[in-house]
Amino acid sequence: RKRVRLPRRRIKHLQPLCCCCYCLAVYQLVGHLPALYIRIQVALAQSSHDLAGRTAVVTGIARPAGIGQACAKLLFRQGYSIIGIDSQQPSFADDVPWARDTTPATSATAAAAATAQTVAWLTCDLSQQEQIFSLKSQIRDLGVTGINVLVNNAGIADPYMQSDSLQERAALWSKYIAVNLSAPFILSEVLVPLMPAGESSIIHISSTRALQSETHCEGYGAAKAGLLGLTHAQAASLAPQHIRVNAICPGWIDTSGESAGGSSITHEQHEWHWTGKVGTPNDIAELVVFLADNSKSGFITGQHFAVDGGVTKKMVYPE
Secondary structure (H helix, E strand, C coil): CCCCCCCCCCCCCCCCCCHHHHHHHHHHHHHHHHHHHHHHHHHHHHHHHCCCCCEEEEECCCCCCCHHHHHHHHHHHCCCEEEEEECCCCCCCCCCCCCCCCCCCCCHHHHHCCCCCCEEEEECCCCCHHHHHCHHHHHHHCCCCCCCEEEECCCCCCCCCCCCCHHHHHHHHHHHHHHHHHHHHHHHHHHHHHCCCCCCEEEEECCHHHCCCCCCCHHHHHHHHHHHHHHHHHHHHCHHHCCEEEEEEECCECCCCCCHHHCCCCHHHHHCCCCCCCECHHHHHHHHHHHHCHHHHCCCCCCEEEECCCHHHCCCCCC
8 A cells, every 4th residue: 555645744833932021021911901901991881881871660669678679779770760650659768879858750850850860759559550551641751751671560469368258359359460460561561662672671570479379379379470471472572672571480588678687587487498598679689680681681581580599499298
């Protein structure tokens, strides 16, 4: 057999640098560090201002230790202007990042604030459709022309239909569906025309009770499960406008406002969770901020996320 001789490639060996060359290289790098540092600082500043001028609508913000107010506080700290909606006047927590003497908005004067960020509160009974329909004009009266984030958090919190009366149970069912399911749908429909295409997000606050149940929770469970169906249906319908829709399913969230030392939650109840603790409103708010930010979650829509310390994945048998 004829052997084929392959041509040898000449490899140029790297010459070691002398001390002077090393010093020159380090000098050149260090000389660029100030400019590099400035560029990084500018990039970070630009990133933090990307959310400036954006507006978030959050429902159910009256309770100082509730999920809604936690979402409003964190969104405000991220640069959003806030429009809070509740049937009651808000009672602010001590750590709110805006002036605690903020009064409910009633006219366009609220939009005349000197700062870029504004905070306004609108009163609305979400069980009344006509009041929801009026929110669009009320928001426009504030001088707001665009809504970037809608957090549908408000709802009847007590999940139990504890009544033996058919009439009372039927009335409770209707109220759960009206407030916890119909209101998020109608409010979304009202505000979508104000939401810029490709820059907006709707976030429904559902519950792990949409995924698992206790007795006598038919109305609450059905409404919260309905929100999950609404989430992917809206995600499909709003896809042409590139408006993303997602849902969060909180588990046991401590909204009591009690300090850790005075909390009525026991050590065993905390340890029941794989995370070793019951959740806080801020746990939900952090995910809301993530899902609201198109630069971080722009490829996520039509999804729901359980935030429950792992409980819905916990397999439990009787001992």
